[in-house]
Amino acid sequence: xxxxxxxxxxxxxxxxxxxxxxxxxxxxxxxxxxxxxxxxxxxxxxxxxxxxxxxxxxxxxxxxxxxxxxxxxxxxxxxxxxxxxxxxxxxxxxxxxxxxxxxxxxxxxxxxxxxxxxxxxxxxxxxxxxxxxxxxxxxxxxxxxxxxxxxxxxxxxxxxxxxxxxxxxxxxxxxxxxxxxxxxxxxxxxxxxxxxxxxxxxxxxxxxxxxxxxxxxxxxxxxxxxxxxxxxxxxxxxxxxxxxxxxxxxxxxxxxxxxxxxxxxxxxxxxxxxxxxxxxxxxxxxxx
Amino acid sequence: xxxxxxxxxxxxxxxxxxxxxxxxxxxxxxxxxxxxxxxxxxxxxxxxxxxxxxxxxxxxxxxxxxxxxxxxxxxxxxxxxxxxxxxxxxxxxxxxxxxxxxxxxxxxxxxxxxxxxxxxxxxxxxxxxxxxxxxxxxxxxxxxxxxxxxxxxxxxxxxxxxxxxxxxxxxxxxxxxxxxxxxxxxxxxxxxxxxxxxxxxxxxxxxxxxxxxxxxxxxxxxxxxxxxxxxxxxxxxxxxxxxxxxxxxxxxxxxxxxxxxxxxxxxxxxxxxxxxxxxxxxxxxxxxxxxxxxxxxxxxxxxxxxxxxxxxxxxxxxxxxxxxxxxxxxxxxxxxxxxxxxxxxxxxxxxxxxxxxxxxxxxxxxxxxxxxxxxxxxxxxxxxxxxxxxxxxxxxxxxxxxxxxxxxxxxxxxxxxxxxxxxxxxxxxxxxxxxxxxxxxxxxxxxxxxxxxxxxxxxxxxxxxxxxxxxxxxxxxxxxxxxxxxxxxxxxxxxxxxxxxxxxxxxxxxxxxxxxxxxxxxxxxx
Numbered sequence: 001x002x003x004x005x006x007x008x009x010x011x012x013x014x015x016x017x018x019x020x021x022x023x024x025x026x027x028x029x030x031x032x033x034x035x036x037x038x039x040x041x042x043x044x045x046x047x048x049x050x051x052x053x054x055x056x057x058x059x060x061x062x063x064x065x066x067x068x069x070x071x072x073x074x075x076x077x078x079x080x081x082x083x084x085x086x087x088x089x090x091x092x093x094x095x096x097x098x099x100x101x102x103x104x105x106x107x108x109x110x111x112x113x114x115x116x117x118x119x120x121x122x123x124x125x126x127x128x129x130x131x132x133x134x135x136x137x138x139x140x141x142x143x144x145x146x147x148x149x150x151x152x153x154x155x156x157x158x159x160x161x162x163x164x165x166x167x168x169x170x171x172x173x174x175x176x177x178x179x180x181x182x183x184x185x186x187x188x189x190x191x192x193x194x195x196x197x198x199x200x201x202x203x204x205x206x207x208x209x210x211x212x213x214x215x216x217x218x219x220x221x222x223x224x225x226x227x228x229x230x231x232x233x234x235x236x237x238x239x240x241x242x243x244x245x246x247x248x249x250x251x252x253x254x255x256x257x258x259x260x261x262x263x264x265x266x267x268x269x270x271x272x273x274x275x276x277x278x279x280x281x282x283x284x285x286x287x288x
Numbered sequence: 289x290x291x292x293x294x295x296x297x298x299x300x301x302x303x304x305x306x307x308x309x310x311x312x313x314x315x316x317x318x319x320x321x322x323x324x325x326x327x328x329x330x331x332x333x334x335x336x337x338x339x340x341x342x343x344x345x346x347x348x349x350x351x352x353x354x355x356x357x358x359x360x361x362x363x364x365x366x367x368x369x370x371x372x373x374x375x376x377x378x379x380x381x382x383x384x385x386x387x388x389x390x391x392x393x394x395x396x397x398x399x400x401x402x403x404x405x406x407x408x409x410x411x412x413x414x415x416x417x418x419x420x421x422x423x424x425x426x427x428x429x430x431x432x433x434x435x436x437x438x439x440x441x442x443x444x445x446x447x448x449x450x451x452x453x454x455x456x457x458x459x460x461x462x463x464x465x466x467x468x469x470x471x472x473x474x475x476x477x478x479x480x481x482x483x484x485x486x487x488x489x490x491x492x493x494x495x496x497x498x499x500x501x502x503x504x505x506x507x508x509x510x511x512x513x514x515x516x517x518x519x520x521x522x523x524x525x526x527x528x529x530x531x532x533x534x535x536x537x538x539x540x541x542x543x544x545x546x547x548x549x550x551x552x553x554x555x556x557x558x559x560x561x562x563x564x565x566x567x568x569x570x571x572x573x574x575x576x577x578x579x580x581x582x583x584x585x586x587x588x589x590x591x592x593x594x595x596x597x598x599x600x601x602x603x604x605x606x607x608x609x610x611x612x613x614x615x616x617x618x619x620x621x622x623x624x625x626x627x628x629x630x631x632x633x634x635x636x637x638x639x640x641x642x643x644x645x646x647x648x649x650x651x652x653x654x655x656x657x658x659x660x661x662x663x664x665x666x667x668x669x670x671x672x673x674x675x676x677x678x679x680x681x682x683x684x685x686x687x688x689x690x691x692x693x694x695x696x697x698x699x700x701x702x703x704x705x706x707x708x709x710x711x712x713x714x715x716x717x718x719x720x721x722x723x724x725x726x727x728x729x730x731x732x733x734x735x736x737x738x739x740x741x742x743x744x745x746x747x748x749x750x751x752x753x754x755x756x757x758x759x760x761x762x763x764x765x766x767x768x769x770x771x772x773x774x775x776x777x778x779x780x781x782x783x784x785x786x787x788x789x790x791x792x793x794x795x796x797x798x799x800x801x802x803x804x805x806x807x808x809x810x811x812x813x814x
Contacts, residue, residue, distance in 0.1 A: 046677050048600040071550075072604040072670055232673045232688050243670065246530065247550045 004202070011279030018275020024268035032085040039078040040064065044233040047073040052251045068253055070244065076254065079235035080261055086236045087217050087265060090151055094216030095209050097155035102162025103205065107193050109163065110170025121167070124160035132157040133222055140228040147220075147236070150229040154219040158212050165208050169201040203280035207273055214269035221262050237262050309520040310795075310813055312806065313532040313541035317500050317525055320415065322483040323463040324404055327421050329713075329804050332460045333545070334523060337807040338505055339381075340463035340488035341513075343372050343397065343442075344454060348810060349799035351569075351717025353454050357392065357464055357489065358442075367449045367757050372397070374440040379510040380466045381493035385485050388468055392489055394436040399467035401434050401444075410474060415483045421461040424725075424734060425452075425715075451757045455716035460805070464489065491515045491809040500525055516797050516812035529661070533790075536561065542792040542813065545806065549607045549666050555790045566800040567620050568787040569714040571613050571722065572664035574655075574675065574780040575738040580706050582651055589777040591641035592707075593631035595682045596675060596780050605671045610785035615770045617722045618784040620802065621714070622759075623766035628774050630781075638682040650683025655707040656700070657690045663785050663804070664711030671709065671782075701735030710738055713804045719766045724750040727773065741778035 012018050031038060041047075053069045054061045055076075061068060067076040109120040127135065139153035173179065174197060182196050223229035224238025232239075237258040244254035316330040323336035336342075345356035355361075358372035378392035403411045404419040405428050422428060432447040446453060456462065469487045473479050486494050489512065492505035503523040507515075524541055526532045529548040535541045537558065547555060547563075556563050576583040576592065583589055598612045614630035617623070631637075642648060655675065658668025665671060672688045679686050686707070691699060700708055715721050724731065729747045731737035746769050753765040773779075789800055794814040801807060 044677065046600070046674060048597070048603065051604055071667075072674055073600075227669075227690075232669065233676060246548050246667075248530070249533075249554055250550050 008279055012275050015275040015278060017271040021268040021271030021275065024264060025272065028084050028088060028265055031081055032088045035081050035085050039081040040066070041075040041078040043074065043078045043082040043235045045074065047075070052247070052254070054251070055253055067257055070240070070254055071247060076257060079240060080257060083235045083237045083240065083258065083261065086147065086230060086234065087221070090147070090220045091213040091217040093151050094155045094158055094220070095212045097151070098158035098162055098212055099205070099209055102159045103166050103198070106163040106166025107170050107198060110167035111174055111189070111193050111197070120163065124163050127157065128160045133219060136219055136223060137226065137228060140223060145228045145231060147230045147234065150220050150223045153223070154216050157219065158215060161208060161212065165204050166201055169204055170197055173197045173200050207277040207280060210269055210273035210276055214266040214273070217262070217269070218266055308517050308813055309522060310518045310543070310808065310811065311522045311524050311541040312808070313526045313535050313544045314523045315527055315545050320483050321486040321494065322415070322465070323460045324419055324422065325415055325483060333806045334503055335486070336460035336463050337805045338492040338521065339486050339490045339494060341490055342458055342462045342464060344458045346458050346803065348807065349801065351802055353458050368446045370444045370453070371437070372442045372444070374442065375512065376440060378489050378512045380469065380489055381487045381508055382510070383487060383493055386469050386472065386487050388466060390468060392464070393439045394442045395467045396464055397442045398434050398436060399470055400463065400465045401431065403465070404428070405431055411470060411479060411482065414479045419461065421459070425456050425459070427456060449755050449757060451754060451762060452716065452718045452720050455718050459716050492521050514810060516808070516810050518808060518811060518813065521808055536790060536792070539792060542795050544790050546661070547788050547790045549609060552607070552609070552788055560793055562791050562793050562795065564789045564798070564800055565786050566802070567618065568663050568785050569618055569620060569717065569802040569804070570664040570711060571616055571618055571784055572711040572782045573613070573616070574782060575708045575710050576778060577703055577706055577708070577740055578778055579703060579740045582645065582647060583706065585645050586776065587641045587645035588647065590631060591638040591645070591682065592679070593777050593780045594634050594641065595638035595684070596678050597633045598782055599633070601671055601674055602783060604674060605665070605667050606783060606785050609788070610783040613781035613784050614774070616726060616773055616779065616781060617719050617770070621717065621719055621722070623719045623763040625767040625770040628770055635681050642682060650685065652685040653706045654687045654689055656696065656705050656709060657688050658709040659690045659696055660693050662711055663787050664713065664783070665709060668709050700738050703740050708738055715803060717802060720750065720754050723766060723769055724754060727778065739778035741776070743772060743776055746772045746776070
């Protein structure tokens with residue numbers, strides 16, 4: 001395992017885009033972890049005398065509000081910093097939930113085949129036949145708006161990807177010699193599935209996890225934009241974007257800044273994901 | 289085929305550009321083309337204000353009652369019998385689907401009023417048979433009889449004195465339909481066409497309608513009154529306020545409905561545009577459901593009134609275009625009680641009151657935030673966040689909730705809420721339309737008293753005031769009612785907002801209607 005990761009790092013280092021992604025991710029994780037120390041203000045504190053101030057480097061800006069304030073006088077920089085907490089936590093939880101359940105179902109489907117496989121795969125087909133964001137909206141509409149429910153909805157939508165990837169991999173691996181050897185030694189199905197086969201399916205899983213991270217962030221931001229995600233006064237980038245939409249002409253920074261934050265975070269996860277794929281799957285690399 | 293149609297459509301549109309046409313960017317589709325059936329401003333703009341006239345009308349830009357299809361009227365000594373003398377020589381619209389053979393007369397008046405009033409009327413059940421406005425104003429109860437004295441004289445007898453009767457007669461739902469058109473449709477068995485292919489006496493006649501896209505009217509060449517120079521009036525239905533603003537900038541439309549407050553500054557700067565403003569006949573408020581704990585406790589309601597920093601809402605939500613409200617009626621309405629003192633913003637007082645109520649540690653509750661943008665509250669969600677922060681300071685933890693607009697109204701009428709953001713734009717300029725409609729005991733059942741607050745003293749004041757016609761007496765009663773209201777605090781009154789109208793510079797003759805409707809009868813384009 002240790003060799004696996006050091007090799008991975010070696011390959012990854014050659015990819016400049018992926019390294020930029022990694023750096024940005026590390027910075028944002030740092031910001032999110034230490035938000036209370038970094039943020040100049042409480043993100044929900046309202047400064048009634050400082051409505052819709054532009055950023056400090058634009059004319060009309062005021063010191064103390066680096067990125068300006070929003071329409072009811074809350075410091076934008078602080079809100080963006082706290083927003084990164086939510087976005088990263090959301091991305092992380094979505095990936096964890098989808099990864100665990102997707103892997104479990106995918107391994108079972110791939111290993112047992114037959115009836116179990118058919119049931120699981122038809123279910124994933126069902127979910128994938130619906131536009132993912134629409135399906136997430138339906139789930140949130142049923143469960144009620146809120147950040148937890150948004151995470152559940154987005155996770156459900158993300159699960160089929162994991163199931164498919166793992167299942168394909170397991171179907172290849174289960175006919176390998178080492179699996180037969182394990183069977184001959186009398187290993188249980190559980191052991192074969194999760195201790196013998198699973199570690200050999202790690203590569204595509206890691207790639208999918210990092211891409212799922214960005215999908216999760218994006219989808220939760222979209223739900224927030226539609227008013228179905230984080231609820232007031234929580235500062236979430238998607239919600240901030242939709243709140244500021246009507247001020248796009250008079251106060252463009254209010255809508256631009258959260259947009260840039262989403263863009264940069266999602267882009268860096270995508271870069272990392274691409275880099276990981278190149279590093280882990282040499283065949284794909286040659287094609288490019 | 290489709291492409292040809294589109295090309296034809298575009299060609300037609302370009303031809304029209306040479307006539308005096310006027311494009312109005314409205315925000316939604318009307319629910320009907322008969323004003324009797326509608327209550328919302330969007331539908332009223334597309335019906336009552338363009339197509340129809342009433343017996344009496346409001347003078348443009350005011351709530352003063354002036355003659356319209358009735359050239360004069362007499363009121364009996366006991367204030368129960370109204371005799372209307374009808375205008376002679378008024379022609380109904382000649383359209384593709386109907387050509388009138390006679391002028392407007394008394395049968396049309398009886399036909400129109402009885403359609404709503406008499407359950408056995410042949411047209412009563414057409415289009416659902418629900419006349420929400422007519423019933424809401426209790427006109428069915430008030431009107432005892434409508435009688436033809438001669439072809440140009442109609443007598444309406446009331447069952448009780450009603451000071452608001454003439455004002456109600458001027459409201460949108462009392463529009464006059466053509467009896468001749470009705471009987472022609474009844475003969476052809478197409479009764480429901482009366483609400484879809486309208487025939488009225490107004491300054492514009494109906495041409496065509498495509499749902500969620502466009503309504504076309506043309507000038508009524510036989511209009512009986514004064515009018516502007518518009519040949520073609522087009523409603524371009526544009527739900528997004530930002531898009532409406534863009535369309536106005538590019539002169540795709542000459543007038544926009546409900547400009548977003550955040551665009552006003554930009555519009556004022558634009559030399560090609562004109563922005564008009566006026567004090568709105570409205571009130572935005574936070575209603576507390578007095579049937580739910582802890583809002584049944586007067587001290588709690590007063591504490592919430594003290595805890596809200598209303599001034600800060602004016603700047604943040606209304607962008608300064610509003611005044612803080614202390615009474616449930618706006619200051620432009622007569623009988624406004626200026627001596628009422630509002631609860632001042634004071635965290636300490638709020639905390640003290642809560643402690644007195646036995647809730648020193650605060651409590652948890654829910655607030656519903658307005659899901660639509662209205663002049664009396666342009667951004668319910670943001671106002672909710674401000675209120676949430678204010679109430680948190682006195683220890684009240686608020687959860688914000690919202691629903692889509694029809695659900696919101698339905699659940700609120702049933703009293704499912706604890707605290708609720710609401711507002712009201714006046715219908716006829718009478719204080720009764722605010723105080724009785726929103727706070728009277730009778731309105732609990734009909735749903736518009738969202739606080740479910742029934743105070744006997746208050747209710748006696750507003751009911752007495754409704755059944756007398758002496759303005760002095762009514763003023764005194766309403767002033768007293770406002771005092772009781774403030775003491776009992778079923779609402780936290782928030783704001784009376786300014787109403788904005790934005791149009792192209794060459795639009796002349798438009799007057800802001802205090803009742804919030806857009807009427808283009810006297811509008812000209814240069």
